[in-house]
Amino acid sequence: MTLPHSASRTGGTPGRPNRRPRRPAWAGRNYTLLTAAAVVTGLGSSGALVAAAFAVLEAGGDGGDVGLVAAARTAPLVVFLLIGGAIADRVPRHRVMVAANALNCLSQAAFAVLVLTGAAELWQMAALSALGGTAQAFFSPAAEGMLLSSVTGEQAGRAFAWFRMGTQSANIGGAALGGALIAAFGAGWVLAVDAAAFAFAAALRAFLDVSHVPRREPGGGMLRDLRDGWREFAGRPWLWGIVVQFSVVNAVVGAADSVYGPLVAEERLGGARSWGLVLAAFGAGTVLGGLVMTRWRPRRLLLVGTLCVFPLALPSAALAVPLPLPALAAVMLVSGAAIEAFGVSWMTALHQEIPEEKLSRVSAYDWFGSLSLLPLATALAGPAESAFGRTAALWGCSVLIVALTAAVLTVPDVRRLTRRQPPSAAKGGARGGETSADGTDADGTAAPAAAR
Template identity: 75%
Template sequence: MITGLGNSGALIAAAFAVLASGGSGTDVGLVAAARTVPLVVFLLVGGAVADRLSRHRVMVAANALNCLSQGVFAALVISGRAELWQMVVLSALGGVGHAFFAPAAEGMVLSSVRGEQAGRAFAVFRMGVNGASIGGAALGGALIAAVGPGWVLAVDAAAFAVAGALRAFLDLGGVSPREPGGGLLGDLRDGWREVVGRPWLWAIVLQFSVVNAVVAAAEAVYGPQVAEEHLGGARPWGLALAAYGVGTVLGGLLMIRWKPRRILLAGTLCVFPLALPSAALAVPVPVGWLVVAMFATGVTLEVFGVTWMTALHQEVPEEKFSRVSAYDWLGSIALVPVATAAAGPVEELVGRPAALWGCSVLVLSLTAAVLCVPDVRNLARREAVGEAVVASGPSVDRPAADQPTVKVPSGGSGEGAASAS
């Protein structure tokens, strides 16, 4: 959460640092893309490494790389000597660090939880992450206005240093050591088999590869334009985004108490409301209704996020968490740069309202398609979630005559907003 608090503000600070150096909107996009591309390229390697080595050490190394890159970025900006190519390279290093950090962090969270309290633990974890993201963005914006983007980047570098130091002293004596696999490529193939061997897993990852992309295009490209032309500018759009953040926190509170029996059925039904913001922008509706739509989206998406983490924790072997998480992350973000780049040309071709309605239709149709997968509808919560997974298939609700709770493996599994969530 410490790194999340600083990093959220630093992402905003990087954009303003580019503008302060005389850069254009295209330059801002280039620096942002420089962080995303290595994240996509190195995610699978990061997942395999995190399953071969101690996850917390991988996280410490990633924190150290991010601390170094952000510290140099801050020094260049504060000194007024930052050039575009330097900011691109340093942003790319930040993306590499995140590619190794994210799978290791998710694998560590999943492996550290035991028993039937897993769902509540994941809800609390996601509340902390979301709260840090919301608070970091707000604090970062205020600090940029007060002291400039360079000092916000320096704070982020310090946050990485503190987080890495705290993780370095974690007592992980209770975590069983993992045996090395058959090489990096072998580990990646093994992780791929874990994914494709579970229809519920690859179906939802494919779903969110498109859903995340169209939601990002709607909110990052079309939303600000609609707000500027029809809703009164940046302030009401910021209010709508804040309502989404509040919704995620309340969704986390809900999931502390609610433990649905059919975890993926409940979670997937809660994906349908993601179509609401695009539809609201397409009309466009008054600000009050947009705020309601964004709030509802935040609540329901958090329900999905917790059920998704619970399903991964229950069904994926512990020693393969990070590799599966890496494939999940890769599927969840790979199309986001493509969608945001294509949003403008699509708007010119069919018009903004049609493009936004198309986003909503894609969310609804893909979510309905995922519900056609039997294991998505039937994957059931086991009471002893912390027990070792003994087969690679999901447990499903069945009639009493067909009692086994773990499906025989059929083959050799993208914040979850996390990952598919």
């Protein structure tokens, strides 16, 4: 793998000491641009997710309609993900990202206009959500491949933790601000802000440098690319095992968050503002988890990460009771911190194990599997509530998360995959320190992962 451009160092002049670099050496130009753009879109999109649900409710829709609009976004996302991954490994990834952001901007702007003018109908909201999902299908594999190739192996875990912490911090402000703006001005203005955020992020991503990415050899074709990506994906039990797990976990969490959560908030917690605060608490937990992961680098990446998935069952159970707002916020805080530990471990494992030229295709299979059941779950959330009751449906979500997470721990590679160390660490510890059995240096910092 060709190492990405590192941050420039400021040289000193005769008679003057060298200045410190403004950012860590591993935070190069691409990483910085990617992080800034993700923070901007996180601020807009986290509020827009709340706004879309309440826009449907304000237009006279019910829980089933909220689920259908959510499904309309995720269905094309699933359909086009594999194609998006193949394209992102074949053409410059930043071009795919910019084009996808432009489509997101246009679809959200149209959504905002319809809501602000009071002309929004269910089919229009579903169609615009579908356009946004299509854009996301091409964006996600390109973005993940770009991020995974933008940092060095030695500092990958720390870089991913800071990246995720930045985006989750944006989610805190975006969800809380979005809920407040919906209550004060209506959902349309939050959707308009999201459209502007996508436009600004596209401008930032246009400046990404892809010269470090090796050029693909001509020939083959999309079907061959997809087969190569499938072989890379299917040949790793830890990879497809966790993706199968999250195909169900993401589905039930998505149904709870996009359908049942807003309904419980509307009936029992005080409406959009309260639900925005609950989502902000989850975001605060992810920031806390990310902060921990900037220092803690567990040796058994996937074992620790999978154990941290169990608390994700708590929010559905809390909504089933339902707990009062402060207790629900505390549950969301804990689950956010735990799932962030999984997220950093997962990205580090992908960075360590997957060849650079196949990152976007493998990422596409990851996204495809992880989201494949989400449209069905969100569409069926309303009928499931009618058939079994909301409380039973929410408890069912929690049980499925616990059962699937326990099952994936039976995969040997999930328990055994370990963080690799560079040759320098093996010869006496990274940066001159001694490396302990748990993967940390004598000075308390974790030993860096090996570069691929």
